[in-house]
Amino acid sequence: MKIDFLDRVFAEAESKDAIIWRDQSYSYRWLRDAITAADEALAAASVTAGSVVMIEGDFSPRAVATLLAAIKRDCIVAPFSNTGEERRGFFTEMAEIEQVVTVSMDDRISVEKTGRTAAHAHYAELRRRGHPGIVLFSSGSSGTPKGSVNDLVPWLKKFDVRRQVLRTISFLLFDHIGGFNTLLYCLSNGGCVITVDERSPDAVLGAVERHRVELLPTSPTFINLILLSEAHQRHDLSSLKLVTYGTEPMPERTLLRFHEVLPQVQLLQTYGLSEVGILRSKSRSSDSLWVRVGGEGYETRVVDGMFQIRSASAMLGYLNAPSPFTEDGWFMTGDRVDVDGEYVRFLGRASEQINVGGEKVYPAEVENVILELETVAEVTVYGEKHAIVGEVVIACVRPLSPETDSKALVAAVKKHCAARLARYKVPVKVEITNEALYTGRFKKRRG
Known part of the structure; x- marks a missing residue:
């Protein structure tokens, strides 16, 4: 009870x-x-x-x-x-x-x-x-x-403390911490949960229009799909007040473009993990990747560039993996961050970091540069083992048009990266695909 x-x-x-x-x-x-x-x-x-x-x-x-x-x-x-x-x-x-x-x-x-x-x-x-x-x-x-x-x-x-609630779409899945949190937050405050059978840009934004949705919790990958499909131009989104995003790093270009096309909508980066729950967050601004996270019941700290959390609501443990807690009870998130006062900027998972001859490469940084090319729809960057330097950078790119000349796109990606990135960050191999590069949870599929 x-x-x-x-x-x-x-x-x-x-x-x-x-x-x-x-x-x-x-x-x-x-x-x-x-x-x-x-x-x-x-x-x-x-x-x-x-x-x-x-x-x-x-x-x-x-x-x-x-x-x-x-x-x-x-x-x-x-x-x-x-x-x-x-x-x-x-x-x-x-x-x-x-x-x-x-x-x-x-x-x-x-x-x-x-x-x-x-x-x-x-x-x-x-x-x-x-x-x-x-x-x-x-x-x-x-x-x-x-x-x-x-x-x-x-x-x-x-959830026993009553808070303001908005009409909210249940975009994040039933078995996702964000989906569970959205449901309980809405119901504990007497709000309305609007569900969608199909998680496509037009289906989701169509529901926003029909049911005057005020809050859309989603992921950077789905925001990119909205921009690519231009679904925001086909639906009345005047009711929408807030879009929250989390689950993976947000490419800066995607954030800036989304803010540009929907300037009246507040954009808020969220942070939560199934191991500790959802922390309260506040973005520095709608077009900023810097965010303050924590809130009542949570302590946070950064150790050697890694984000750690301590909370009474932390999990008991994993079913199939070793304990990720320090001896004094801090959960090691595996997320690398930059710090600016009380704000942090998430760089990516330590497990996804690419080590090129001792130099660190964060996939999100390379992906953001490649997304600057107008002919690119999606990109995933990951590391591949190399006998001499340990790992090299690989980019898998989905072009905006299936008819795009693959050789020309590969050359354009390498040239653009060479002009914008340090040499060791430039992809040594660029693969072209017309397949989606995200999972059923609308997160990037890596490797």
């Missing part, structure tokens, strides 16, 4: 829209009744406190109700978006899922037992505390996905 605070909100807002799904409104009264029905269905399927339960779906009203009902029953929930059978199998096995609750495309619920018994030490600790938990997997865009186990009680505690 760790979400009783929502009952008060739902009672006050019972006639208001809680969720808009497929252009149909569902009120807080409907959602409250749906949570009760989902609780009864889970009880009938022997889903009890401490059960490790995958909830497979997206932000449909029934999926949201089922997620909240499972948390209310003190389950350990593992949200999962429909992102492929291979990933589902990996997730189910690694997380020791005991029951799978599937919410179908027509919003019906089915419960299936897997026959597993979840015995991981982190689960045992949550059961000892009598607390609900959540399991979230990283995207795996640069390696094997890591599963983090979190105690939901400290996460939920911050």
Whole structure:
């Protein structure tokens, strides 16, 4: 019963829209009744406190109700978006899922037992505390996905404080920390969550227009797709007040172009991790990559250029990776930063840094330079092993037009980089592709 605070909100807002799904409104009264029905269905399927339960779906009203009902029953929930059978199998096995609750495309619920018994030490600790938990997997865009186990009680505690809320699109996925945070923030403040079945620029901005959306939480990759598609010119975005972006470094050129085409919209860089939750943030300005992060319940520090966080809401640990905490409890994020007073600028993941003969190359810096070319739609930069210098820089480029002359584009990229970057940062190889260079979570796919 760790979400009783929502009952008060739902009672006050019972006639208001809680969720808009497929252009149909569902009120807080409907959602409250749906949570009760989902609780009864889970009880009938022997889903009890401490059960490790995958909830497979997206932000449909029934999926949201089922997620909240499972948390209310003190389950350990593992949200999962429909992102492929291979990933589902990996997730189910690694997380020791005991029951799978599937919410179908027509919003019906089915419960299936897997026959597993979840015995991981982190689960045992949550059961000892009598607390609900959540399991979230990283995207795996640069390696094997890591599963983090979190105690939901400290996460939920911050939602007990009422704050201002905007009409918000649930762009970030059901199994993403940002998606979960968006949902809980909106519902705990009596706001409205607008869902989308298709995450394309026109589908998302069309929903903004139809439902007078005020807040779009998204990623730099998706912002770039909006600019490339020019979807912002085809939809009325006058209701939009705030676009937040995170999950990966923002190319400066992309940020400046987006600010130029939507000057009335505030742009805010966010920072959060499944290992610690979402920190409060404040960008220096809408066209700046410098951001202040932290807020109540969080301490931050920079050690040898690496960003570290300490918080009572930090995860218990990973299911399938070593502990990333220092002896005194600081979480080592793996993010490299520059520091300017109370502001930081994220340079990229240390694991993605390229070491060329002892010199450090950050992919985002090279990508930003290549994106200055008008003929480039997307670019991903990564390192490739080299016998003499350790690693060399490789760029994979998707041209704006599939008919672009590949040889000419390769030459243009190398020439432009040679004029703008130190020699060791210039890509030694430029690959041309017409395939998308991002994952289902709208993050760059590297290597």
